[in-house]
Amino acid sequence: MKEILQVLRREIRIFRQRPIYILASVGVMVFNTVFYLSFMQDGLPHDLPVGVVDCDRSSTSRSFCQQLDATQQGAVVYYDDIHQARHDMQTGRLTAFVVIPEGFNDDIQANRQPHLGYYVNSLYFVGGALSYGNIVTMVNLTNGAVQRQVLRAKGVNEREILARIQPIVLDAHQIGNTTTNYGVYLNGVLLPGVLEMIVILITVYAVGSELKYGTSRHLMQTAGGSMGKALLGKLLPYSLIFTVLGISLELILYHWLHYPIRGSVGWMCLAILLLVAAAQAIGLFIIELIPNLRLAISVSAIFSVFAFSVAGFTLPVEAMPAGIRGIGEIFPLRHYYLLSVQETIWGSGFAGWWQEAVHLLIFLLLPPVLLRRLEEAYVNERYERD
Amino acid sequence: MKEIKISYAGQWLRDWYGIFIHELKLIFTDAGAMVIFFVGGLLYPVLYNIVYSNGTVDSMPVAVVNLSDGAYSRRYLQKFDATRECDIYCECASMAEAEELMHQRKVHGIVYIPKDFDERLNRLEQGSISTYADMSSFLYYKDLRIASSLVMLDEMHTIQLEHYAADGFTGQEAGELVQPVLSDENVPYNKPFSYTIFFISAALMLVIQQTMFYGSSLLAGTLRERNHSFASLPNHLQGLGMGRVVLGRGAAYFAVYMVVGTIVTLLIPWIFRLPQHADWLDVMVLLVFYVVDCIFFSFTWSTLITRRETVFVLFLSVSPILLFLTGFSWPETAIPAFWRAFSYLFPSTFGCRAFINLNTAGCTLQGIAPEIRILTVQTVVYYFLACAAVFLENCYLCKPQRAGVL
Incomplete structure (x- = not known):
């Protein structure tokens, strides 16, 4: 116990001498939290630029443009010719554009079925998809409006008109994110992912630095020759920092910002604790496997960036090629994501996610496997400097 | 001692060449930097292409x-x-x-x-x-x-x-x-709204900037650890000649990154059958502007890195942030004003957009002129900042009593 305290004291000294530890943990986490929370604060983008080439300039076409402009998602930009509009869409300035042909109004009145053309830029994902849906709705509303006039002229009553214009009404519900808030969806996993990245990198950096700067023997001496005590004392201060960061994050998201959660914030705090512990175990395992700071850092960098892609919260796992679907299992973030889905969307409590919790705990079994390897490196202070 | 007369230009070129070769040697003898430039720079595009090979969730x-x-x-x-x-x-x-x-x-x-x-x-x-x-x-x-x-x-x-x-x-x-009004739907570029096409188009260019920044910071940090920064100018210059130092080192990165960049922007899309609607020469033109900008950008910011490994610990999480700042997913018009201003610090913001529009949407060089213009302004600003950084660090290093602190 005394030795652990001594290592702890030594670690706190290092911590105070090198600002990088506080910068890379608290600094980076705060910056990322501020960034993502403010970046998507609107939930869903609105007033996306949609071009309109109105060759008709009739009351019908103008009313179409006005209604498109009045939607929450669209903001109409007028063009005189189609080439300019196409150019602006191709260069990413427009999410989509609509071409209203000459004689649009006359053709409608004379039942000649004019063609309304629309072009969607599908390379800028969210904007393109939203404008696409918006324009399709507007086109159908236009059709509905024309039909309504015809049916009225025929003397059909209003209630039946509605049923004939739109016989089927869709009533869409989004479970767990009723307002389809893009920020809620991304930040709930992205920010814990950033924390995972920080934990892995700092663990590797802190443990590996002892090798790099040739201080590992001193550490072992302080710990009375016990590897376990040395690592415990060394990693404990960081565990504390990461825990505070993790719990603050959960409280900010689910308590302060009221992100939708059906279960309890308490379980989410436990989830992030498990994530932090698993990430620390992974970090320790990497430096044990490669007792060379430089290489270990590069490997952890590749590992933690890749975690975002295979966690499956952007592109679902089942859409990945069969051969790599299982890869997600070796990333703590994947299990955290599955756990958080159960808790925030379904509020299933322990019964719903205990398997993911066990998965995360399994990561803790990794470090003891190769502990001897790191101990040898620590005692012999073998470190290639270049 | 008799002084050999060399014209200013001759001396300049000689210094430049020396620095260029020296930097190339540094890059090619450092396993870490090589791993980042060639393995990292090429591994990520391949990995992403495999993970996102389907792009849509069907059935x-x-x-x-x-x-x-x-x-x-x-x-x-x-x-x-x-x-x-x-x-x-x-x-x-x-x-x-x-x-x-x-x-x-x-x-x-x-x-x-x-x-x-x-x-x-x-x-x-x-x-x-x-x-x-x-x-x-x-x-x-x-x-x-x-x-x-x-x-x-x-x-x-x-x-x-x-x-x-x-x-x-x-x-x-x-x-x-x-149907009183018929509609003609046209969804060019990415008809099925495939995740692959829109994500990888943005990620490819970002990989170029980020691997270069991490790699060059790694080298800069290594040199600083050994107390001889690249900023130590040849003695006969008496503290001047930042230009040839920056340009000499830059040329070495340029040589390396034109190779990496060509593979990433031309070969990878070809191998994985991603859309390539631009003339390859146009892509090369964009690449030259982008790589040059990235070089001076990396030189400027790597000034902050004093030790070899710190660049990852501090700046790894910036990569996803930069990806969002390109506006590839969350539309550019919806980005809060502060972050939009912040995005002007990075070549990737404009490099990625230009690449998406040029290569995937198939517009012309004239179409990406606004992005190229911003890249050029960035290049000029970062060039002078990089020179200033060399100058300041050199002054700092020249004070013998403080040399050991770094």
Whole structure:
């Protein structure tokens, strides 16, 4: 116990001498939290630029443009010719554009079925998809409006008109994110992912630095020759920092910002604790496997960036090629994501996610496997400097 | 000692060449930098292409609760099952059963048809259908939404035609009534809204900037650890000549990165059959502007790195942030003003956009002129900042009593 305290004291000294530890943990986490929370604060983008080439300039076409402009998602930009509009869409300035042909109004009145053309830029994902849906709705509303006039002229009553214009009404519900808030969806996993990245990198950096700067023997001496005590004392201060960061994050998201959660914030705090512990175990395992700071850092960098892609919260796992679907299992973030889905969307409590919790705990079994390897490196202070 | 007379330009070139060769040696003898430049720079594009090779979630399993079970509702479900996006996984007897399936992640959506649906349609009233999407991934939501809406629109036309037929309108006439306005849908560039095409187009250019920044910071940090920074100028210059130092080192990175960049922007898309709508020469022109900008950008910011490994610990999480700042997903017009201003610090913001528009959307060089203009301004600013950084660090290093602090 005394030795652990001594290592702890030594670690706190290092911590105070090198600002990088506080910068890379608290600094980076705060910056990322501020960034993502403010970046998507609107939930869903609105007033996306949609071009309109109105060759008709009739009351019908103008009313179409006005209604498109009045939607929450669209903001109409007028063009005189189609080439300019196409150019602006191709260069990413427009999410989509609509071409209203000459004689649009006359053709409608004379039942000649004019063609309304629309072009969607599908390379800028969210904007393109939203404008696409918006324009399709507007086109159908236009059709509905024309039909309504015809049916009225025929003397059909209003209630039946509605049923004939739109016989089927869709009533869409989004479970767990009723307002389809893009920020809620991304930040709930992205920010814990950033924390995972920080934990892995700092663990590797802190443990590996002892090798790099040739201080590992001193550490072992302080710990009375016990590897376990040395690592415990060394990693404990960081565990504390990461825990505070993790719990603050959960409280900010689910308590302060009221992100939708059906279960309890308490379980989410436990989830992030498990994530932090698993990430620390992974970090320790990497430096044990490669007792060379430089290489270990590069490997952890590749590992933690890749975690975002295979966690499956952007592109679902089942859409990945069969051969790599299982890869997600070796990333703590994947299990955290599955756990958080159960808790925030379904509020299933322990019964719903205990398997993911066990998965995360399994990561803790990794470090003891190769502990001897790191101990040898620590005692012999073998470190290639270049 | 007799001084050999060399013209200013001759001396400049000689220094430049010396620094250029020296830097090349540094890069090629450092395993870490080589790993980042060549393995990192090439591994990521390949990994992303494998992970995102499908790009869309097809045949997403959906549970169906059909309490009405009449002709209209069955036809709706039949068409729904036939969409690319969704498949009916099972027909449940009750909402509770469907909910349980969704809870177990066996289905990612529920379509609920209430008891009076067919009855209402037969009575010429509006029938309603409820859909419930699993919001754990936006792609699930998108699939359910698209499939249910497309079928709804299709059914709408079918039912309308039936009604008009009852009124005595058939054929062409009924068609004109149902669809007074025809629409021509055009979704160029990325018709199925594939995740692959839109993500990788942005990621490729970002990889170039980020690997260069990490690699050059790694080298800069290594040199500083050994107390001889690249900023130590040749002695005969007496503290001047930052230009040839920056340009000499830059030339070495330029040589390396034109190779890496060509592979990433031309070869990788070709191997993985991503859209390549631009002339390869145009892509090369963009690449030259972008790489040069990235070089001075990296030189400027690597000044902050004093030790070899710190660049990762401090700046790794910046990569996803930069990806968002390109506006590839969250539209540029919706980015808060502060972050939009912040995005002007990075070549990737404009390099990625220019690449997406040029290579994937197939616009011309003239179309990406605004982005190239910004890249050029950035290049000039970062060049002078890099020179200033060398100058300041050199002054700092020249004070012998403080040399050891770094």
